[in-house]
Amino acid sequence: MIVFLNGLKQVLELRQFLKSKGAEISEEADEGGLVQDLAAIIQAMDVVWKEDEKDVESVMNSVISLLLILDPGKQEELVQSLSEKLSKTKEAAHACLRLQLLSNLFHGIEGNTVVRYAVYCSLIHLASSCGAIQQIPTELEQVRKWMSEWKLTMEQKQQLLRLLYESLVDMKKRPSKIFLSEKAEQFEAKLYSDKASKVMVELLGSYTEENASQARDDAHRCIVRALRDPTTFLFDHLVVLKPVRFLEGELIHDLLTIFVSGRLSSYMKFYSANKDFVESLGLSHQLNVSKLRLLTFMGMAVESTEIAFGTIQEELQIEEAEVEAFVIDAVRTKMVHCKIDQLQRKVIVTCSTHRTFGRQQWQxxxxxxxxxxxxxxxxxxxxxxxxxx
CATH class of the missing domain: 1.20.5 (Single alpha-helices involved in coiled-coils or other helix-helix interfaces)
Structure with a gap:
């Protein structure tokens, strides 16, 4: 068991312990000083993962304590090396401990230094790989604050946002580790979906007219995932993003435009002409039709406070017997508030969410x-x- 000592004694204890476990490391301190000692110790620490968790924790916390006494300018390379060891080791064991150790390192480093960037990226990577992204801070407002404090380059910001986005999307697809009701699971999925969407919008918004083409793949994925998400109905915030605008003239942008402001009839015409394209995106035609029915109804509800059953049948391409069930489902989404007048065969609208929110809606x-x-x-x-x- 390693005990916390200071400086040279602590380094020697770590070297001796690692050597006793079969690591290829000298028991003598390096003439280059603490930085060289830590580099050698971090390189040799793979043998630790086979030990008891208490020994692993003791060794790692000892290394972390030494790292934190270094000047920030000497920390970066060592911190990055240790972070990679903790997040990408092939050993499946100690996942929770590794996450805790990385968290200790992250919170122990001075708050306004770029060194924390590498640790946070490793935290995201590890948390995502073991389905524990909920255990680390991922709120976009906090991430923005950190990126500003760390004075990241634009490329670093984009790398971080892309990593966070992929992790949130992956978490949304994972089954919960605890038993949840269907409603609770839907809420959890919606939570991660919303977080992922906000991060992607932040990522795409970081590009300019000059480099928007570089984010073409991100913009494409963003559109597809938004269309595929059964809980997402509003898309107008995407069309103003420069990387999305760069896609104008392509089929994916035409499809997005239909979901932003088109009606079901427009989609059916598009699908008829581009069926293979829609299927190549992995989109469900049935889900697309369901979404466009609701979106079309929302548009009708904005334009008129009373909608006849016959109009709903025609616009949504459904049978008369399906109208009431559709309206009830639409109300459940909370995108439209209305009631059914069965005697006069019409729907009375009290309010509806706008599909787009531009100058007219602001006025x-x-x-x-x-x-x-x-x-x-x-x-x-x-x-x-x-x-x-």
């Missing part, structure tokens, strides 16, 4: 707020008049 919102403010002012004036009378 409508502004007008509503102005009217609301005026009404409150009138009420206040009336109340003051009554109280003074």
């Amino acid at each position: 409508q919102l502004y007008d509503c707020l102005v009217s609301w403010n005026q009404n409150l002012t009138q009420i206040r004036t009336s109340l003051l008049s009554i109280s003074n009378s």
Whole structure:
């Protein structure tokens, strides 16, 4: 068992322990000093994974404690080496411990140094590989703050965001390790889907007109995954991203445009002409039709507060007997609020989510707020008049 000592004694203890376990390392300290000692120790530590978890933890924490006393300028290469050892070792054992050790290293390093970047990337890699991404901080607001503090280059930011995105997408596809109800599983999947979408939008938003072409594959994947996600219905935030705009004129962009503002009839025409393309993307035609029915209905609900059953049948290409069931399912998504008038065979709309939110919608919102403010002012004036009378 390793005990925490200081400086040279601690290095010698580590060297002797590793040597006793069969590592090819000298028991003598390196003349190059602590940096060279740590480099040799980290290189030789593969033998540790076969030991008892307490010994593994003791050795690793000892190495981490030595790393943290180095000047930040001397830490980077060693920290990166240790992070890779902890995150990419072939040993499947000690996954939880390795995650905890990486977390200790991450939180022990000075907060505003770029050295933390390598550790955080390793944390994501390890957490993703063992299905534990929920155990590390992944909120986009926090990640933005760190990227600013670490003064990352644009390439580093994009690498980090891409890694985080892939990990969140992978976590969304993994079955939960604990028993959850169907509703809870759907909520968890939606949570990771939303997080992944926000990260991808952040990634694509980091590109400029000059380098948007470099993100073509990312933009393509982003569109496909958004269309494939059964819980995603709004896509207008994607079309303004420069890498997505770079795809204009391609079939994938045409398909996205239909989901942004088109109707079911437009999709059916597109599918008829490009069936092989849609299937090559791994998209479900049935899911696409279901989404476009809801999106078409949302568009109709924005345009009119009363919609006849016959109009719904025609636009959504369903039978009259299916109308009520469809409306009930639409209300469950909370994208539309309405009620069914069975006697008059129509749907009464109270409100609907806008599929796109542009200048016109902002103006409508502004007008509503102005009217609301005026009404409150009138009420206040009336109340003051009554109280003074």
